[in-house]
Amino acid sequence: MRQTVNRIRRLWKFRGGVHPPQQKNISTSAPISPAQLPERLVLPLHQHIGEPAEPIVNIGDKVLKGQMIARPQGYVSAPIHAPTSGTVIDIGNYPVPHPSSLSATCMVIHSDGDDRWIEHHAVEDYFRLPPSELRNLIREAGIVGLGGAGFPSYIKFNPGQQKAIQTLILNGVECEPYITCDDLLMRERPQDILSGLLIIQHALQAHECLVAIEDNKPEAFVALRQATEDYDNIEVVQVPTLYPQGSEKQLVKVLTGKEVPADGLALNIGVVCANVGTAAAVHNAIHRGEPLISRNVTITGSAIGSPRNLNVLLGTPMRELIEQCDGNLDRIERLIMGGPMMGFALHRPDLPVIKTTNCILAATAEDLPPQRPELPCIRCGACADTCPVNLLPQQLYWYSKHQNLDKVQEFNLFDCIECGCCSYVCPSNIPLVQYFRFAKGDIWTQEREKEKSDIARRRHEFHQFRVARDKEERQAKRNRKKAALKADTAAAERDKKKAEIQAAIERTQTRRQDAMKDAEMRRSSYQGRTRDHSTAGNAGQQPENSSDTEQK
């Protein structure tokens, strides 16, 4: 049955949410265009959630475009591939885009300008492959969630034995202001997104697929509707624009009415969400044999002369993208990776684009007015009313401010998705989400410290145990030696006694034999004398009772 354009799906509403100014039309007038090939690419080995990748090439090695240069370490990890051909000129610490402003291990490739691909092939008849093999191909291609989370996709596409997947949701909501890379992708490449969706559906063996698009993207909605009209188990759903609808738990609620458990995953209730960009990356990996080496990035904000979306090789310095879009670095008040609600400020413009860079917002004071002075909380409750996860931000603020880390955890700080709705509505200009990020950071630091001290304590305890065990072992060895010596002495004593007894027996036997010999000799001698006497007295007669005489 073909889906009809008028099909109406029941939608639910999630709690809270806000309507910040969209500012999306700034960057949607031009189509997505490829960014220029940079001369030097800096590739952090940690661009995803999980363990960083491990380099498999050395400084000085020549690499080809699409060649794996760092392999995943452990289950939750993702490989990194060379975005262009060139030479590895360094592996070391470089500044990376991260809220901490810290440096991390990166591989630096000097481009040879040829942009020469490694040999690569499409996968024929992917639907004949078992889902596990398909997931491995997705893993090998280094695909992670491109919506901003960066979770390795092959793990997300593995429901395990626990539950069959009822619903696969393709997330085209893109609810953050300013960001338009998914919108443009849906308008321009709906067939690639559909193709990726079918592959993911096969990997998950999902029964139905929903593509969610907010009603502020009518072109994208029409494009996806047309692309999927021949598929009766795929439904493209238009949802009312409301921030933070693109957040996984909120979107699941809106589309299915189901609540994802606070400490669980959508997977636990038979739902998997993937971003539309991730679906297009899966299409590239399976139908073109191309790993994830580039992504679409929105370059926007009032400091940009020609805001638009670029397809950017990973590792490209953001400064070059700003220049390509006629940006004025001097006008930038705040440079943000992501949107104004959930993004974070960058401390310098030469940081590289990574797998999770969906937007570079070069904001002036016009875009984001400076933070107004923070006033005392008036306990108006507006923050609690807008919180989509039903937290009490004013309580969290109070305890975060006073660094009562036990209490903030009691008030479920870690359920906070850092959407910023509470800060957005606070009449006292309290940057609530910043307090929550700091509190989370403090707890993680404390936990790391605790973990370190636990490790030190366990090491000390093990050392003590080893000393005691060695002592015991030495004592046991001494005891064994002593016992063996004692046993040897006893055995020697026994042998000696035995020998003495044997010697005594032999002596007795010898004496007895000697006595018998003597007696024999005496008898022989007596008999001889008796015979001589008889012969002399009674020649030729034997005495009648000679034997009696002898016995006597």
Ligand code: SF4
């Ligand atoms: S919105 Fe601001 S002022 Fe109102 S209760 Fe929350 S923290 Fe306090």
Ligand code: SF4
């Ligand atoms: S930032 Fe956290 S506390 Fe504030 S509204 Fe969002 S989820 Fe709730």
